[in-house]
Each structure stands twice: as C-alpha cells, then as structure tokens.
Amino acid sequence: MKKCSACQKVLPVSAFARNKSRPDGLQANCRECAAEYYRERQEAKGRTVRVKVPVPRGHKRCPQCEEVKSHAEWERNQTSSDGWASYCRPCRAERNRVSYFQRKYGLTPAELDAMIAEQQGICCICLSAPAGHVDHDHETGRVRGVLCFSCNAALGQFKDRPDVIRRAATYVEGNAWKPTLVAPGVYQLPS
Numbered sequence: 001m002k003k004c005s006a007c008q009k010v011l012p013v014s015a016f017a018r019n020k021s022r023p024d025g026l027q028a029n030c031r032e033c034a035a036e037y038y039r040e041r042q043e044a045k046g047r048t049v050r051v052k053v054p055v056p057r058g059h060k061r062c063p064q065c066e067e068v069k070s071h072a073e074w075e076r077n078q079t080s081s082d083g084w085a086s087y088c089r090p091c092r093a094e095r096n097r098v099s100y101f102q103r104k105y106g107l108t109p110a111e112l113d114a115m116i117a118e119q120q121g122i123c124c125i126c127l128s129a130p131a132g133h134v135d136h137d138h139e140t141g142r143v144r145g146v147l148c149f150s151c152n153a154a155l156g157q158f159k160d161r162p163d164v165i166r167r168a169a170t171y172v173e174g175n176a177w178k179p180t181l182v183a184p185g186v187y188q189l190p191s
Contacts, residue, residue, distance in 0.1 A: 002026060006033035060084055064091040105134055105143050116146050123148035 003010050005028040016026040017034065027034060039049045053068070055061050061068045064087050075085040075092065085092060101107045107115075116131050123129045129148030136143045138160060147155070158164045179187040 004028075004030040004033055006030070006037070060088075062088040062091050064088075064095070101134065105136060105141075107134070107143065112146070115143075119146060123151050125151040125154075 001010050002013055002016055002024070004016075007030065009030070011030050013026065015030045015032075017031055018025060019027045022028070029037065035052070042049045050063065053061050055068045059068050059070050060074055060082070067088070069088050071084060073088050073090075075089060076083060077085045080086065087095060098109055101109070101112055112134070119131050121130060123131050124145045125147055129150065131146035131148060133147050133149055133152040134143055135145050135147045135152050135155060155165075158168065179189050182188045
C-alpha cells in the first residue's frame with residue numbers, strides 16, 4: 001500500500017506507475033492522478049486527449065472507427081507496447097490507401113472520387129470495366145485518369161508509347177501488313 005501525494009488516498013502498489021529514480025521505485029502520484037494532470041496540461045496547450053475506454057481482455061479499441069474488436073481483427077506489431085497495430089485491419093487498409101494516393105499521386109480521397117464520378121465509374125479506354133487504377137505519365141507524374149486493371153496494365157506494357165499503341169491498334173484491326181521475305185533471312189517491314 002502507498003499514499004498518493006495528489007489525492008491523498010492509500011492505494012495498492014499496482015495503482016502506481018514505475019519510476020526508477022524514486023527510492024521506492026514508484027511514481028509519487030497514482031495512475032489516475034497522473035492521467036488527470038497530463039490531460040490538464042495538454043488542454044492548457046490547446047490539445048485534446050483521447051478518453052480511455054475500458055475494453056475486455058483479448059480486445060482492443062480502434063481510434064478511427066471507435067469500435068472495440070477482438071485481437072483477431074488486428075495485425076501484430078512487436079514494436080508497440082501491447083503487441084498489436086494501432087488501427088484495426090479495415091481502418092488500417094483505408095488509411096494506407098489514402099496515404100498511398102496522397103504520397104504517390106498527390107490525390108485526396110475526394111479528388112479521386114471526383115475523377116471516378118466524372119468518368120461515370122467506368123474505364124476511359126474499354127468503357128466497360130469499373131475504374132479503380134490511377135493512370136499517370138511516368139515521365140511527368142501527371143495523373144491522366146482512372147482505368148480498369150487490364151487497360152492500365154496494357155499501357156504499362158506498351159511503356160506509354162503512342163506509336164506502339166497505334167501499331168497495336170492497326171494490328172488488331174487487321175490492317176497491318178506482314179513483313180515480306182526479300183532474301184533468305186532478310187525481311188522488309190511495311191512502311
């Protein structure tokens with residue numbers, strides 16, 4: 001048992017945090033008084049402190065969706081104090097998605113949604129599949145639009161070269177001439 005210097009209550013030792021610099025190895029104030037002091041100091045600085053919500057054992061509260069979920073819905077993180085990620089799997093995936101589009105293309109979720117809505121939610125090239133992949137110029141980084149996976153991959157395979165894409169279109173339309181054999185091992189390409 002130990003007496004808290006702030007609230008003057010005699011509490012069990014488990015109610016005090018550790019402090020190696022003190023003779024008894026414990027803080028002078030109990031955990032509740034220390035938390036209240038911390039909250040007051042943060043509010044004085046104009047910051048807010050999250051309210052601690054009690055959760056059952058084997059569960060954790062997500063600060064984004066504010067739901068208490070079982071540990072099965074969390075990623076492991078050995079560097080955190082409790083061994084679990086800060087956000088549940090769905091919230092973490094959404095945060096990573098938002099962060100990726102902001103970092104890679106400079107797009108906010110609202111801007112990306114506006115681009116997709118402008119295209120009526122379909123790919124600009126095939127006009128049939130849902131748009132879900134941001135297409136950009138690899139040299140300048142400028143975003144051109146939102147395409148389906150297949151069309152975006154096709155542009156990548158053609159290395160964004162319009163001349164190759166035109167030849168591919170001509171080939172698919174059946175208008176391309178085949179190379180003619182001029183001499184053994186020598187072919188003449190169509191002009």
